[in-house]
Amino acid sequence: MATSTELHVIETDDELDALVNASLEKAETTLEELRFQAQTGRFESEKLRRTWFTVSSLLNE
Amino acid sequence: MPPLSNDPQLKALDKAARNFAQECSDLLNLTVANGVKFSAIRTNNSALIGVGLSKTCADSSPIPLRIGKGKPAVHLYVQHSYGYDYERVYLTMLKSTMALDTSVEMESDQLIVTYDYARETNTPYPEAHLHVYGKRSDLDEIYLGTGRDSRQLRDLHLPVGGRRFRPTLEDIVEFAILEEMVQPRDDWTTVVEQGRQRWTSIQLKALVRRDQVTAAEQLRKEGWTCEAPDH
Numbered sequence: 001m002a003t004s005t006e007l008h009v010i011e012t013d014d015e016l017d018a019l020v021n022a023s024l025e026k027a028e029t030t031l032e033e034l035r036f037q038a039q040t041g042r043f044e045s046e047k048l049r050r051t052w053f054t055v056s057s058l059l060n061e
Numbered sequence: 062m063p064p065l066s067n068d069p070q071l072k073a074l075d076k077a078a079r080n081f082a083q084e085c086s087d088l089l090n091l092t093v094a095n096g097v098k099f100s101a102i103r104t105n106n107s108a109l110i111g112v113g114l115s116k117t118c119a120d121s122s123p124i125p126l127r128i129g130k131g132k133p134a135v136h137l138y139v140q141h142s143y144g145y146d147y148e149r150v151y152l153t154m155l156k157s158t159m160a161l162d163t164s165v166e167m168e169s170d171q172l173i174v175t176y177d178y179a180r181e182t183n184t185p186y187p188e189a190h191l192h193v194y195g196k197r198s199d200l201d202e203i204y205l206g207t208g209r210d211s212r213q214l215r216d217l218h219l220p221v222g223g224r225r226f227r228p229t230l231e232d233i234v235e236f237a238i239l240e241e242m243v244q245p246r247d248d249w250t251t252v253v254e255q256g257r258q259r260w261t262s263i264q265l266k267a268l269v270r271r272d273q274v275t276a277a278e279q280l281r282k283e284g285w286t287c288e289a290p291d292h
Binding site: 004005006007008009010011015016018019020022023026038039040041042045046047049050051053054055056057058060 | 078079083109119120158162169175
């Protein structure tokens with residue numbers, strides 16, 4: 001199936017780190033804090049829960 | 062070692078991510094939205110699929126659910142992570158979060174429902190679960206643990222369907238339509254049903270792979286001839 005979907009390829013660790021850091025900065029949180037909240041199953045906000053899904057997916061956690 | 066761009070598994074992942082993103086766009090644009098365009102970010106391990114993704118932004122944008130120009134009653138957030146299963150043979154959904162909210166800011170207290178899925182998660186909660194927002198005053202009374210001071214309704218992980226039968230984007234679209242949060246396009250039922258059939262077929266294949274003896278037993282009962290392979 002041909003698609004017109006844009007696909008952005010992240011090829012280096014630096015690019016990946018920048019992407020993760022951008023999400024964390026936007027949500028005003030840290031990776032450690034999100035890991036803790038994910039482990040307890042309780043996020044302070046929906047924004048943080050969504051950010052965890054994003055960064056944990058990027059980092060394959 | 063060949064360049065990553067020539068890795069056949071990554072090429073297959075690229076193709077699957079593009080196709081899946083296109084299916085998500087088509088589903089929404091043919092039922093409850095206008096001009097939605099999912100895109101994908103692919104790392105060396107997986108692909109993130111959402112709306113408005115770029116090399117510098119991995120956060121999906123909320124989608125206003127409306128087919129006209131009026132103010133939308135609800136907004137939809139969708140983000141999927143796609144990659145290989147632990148055997149690195151089959152492509153599968155690794156994580157997914159889909160939420161309906163009454164505000165474009167997707168604030169916690171305006172959440173209607175969130176469907177989450179995290180395959181092989183390292184938390185004790187069900188892989189597929191939903192959260193709802195609401196006010197209750199008695200949840201602390203039924204909390205017997207010691208790790209928290211209090212909890213809210215949206216903290217509960219309500220189990221749904223497991224890995225194979227969890228709710229899909231089609232289910233959320235149907236939910237928003239049937240509960241009259243959005244005016245659908247005329248042919249929405251056909252589009253939703255086609256997507257659902259695709260999903261069911263994929264999940265059934267995965268189930269058969271994981272339990273071939275039971276699948277063969279049932280096929281024999283139905284009159285098929287099934288023999289175990291030699292290997």
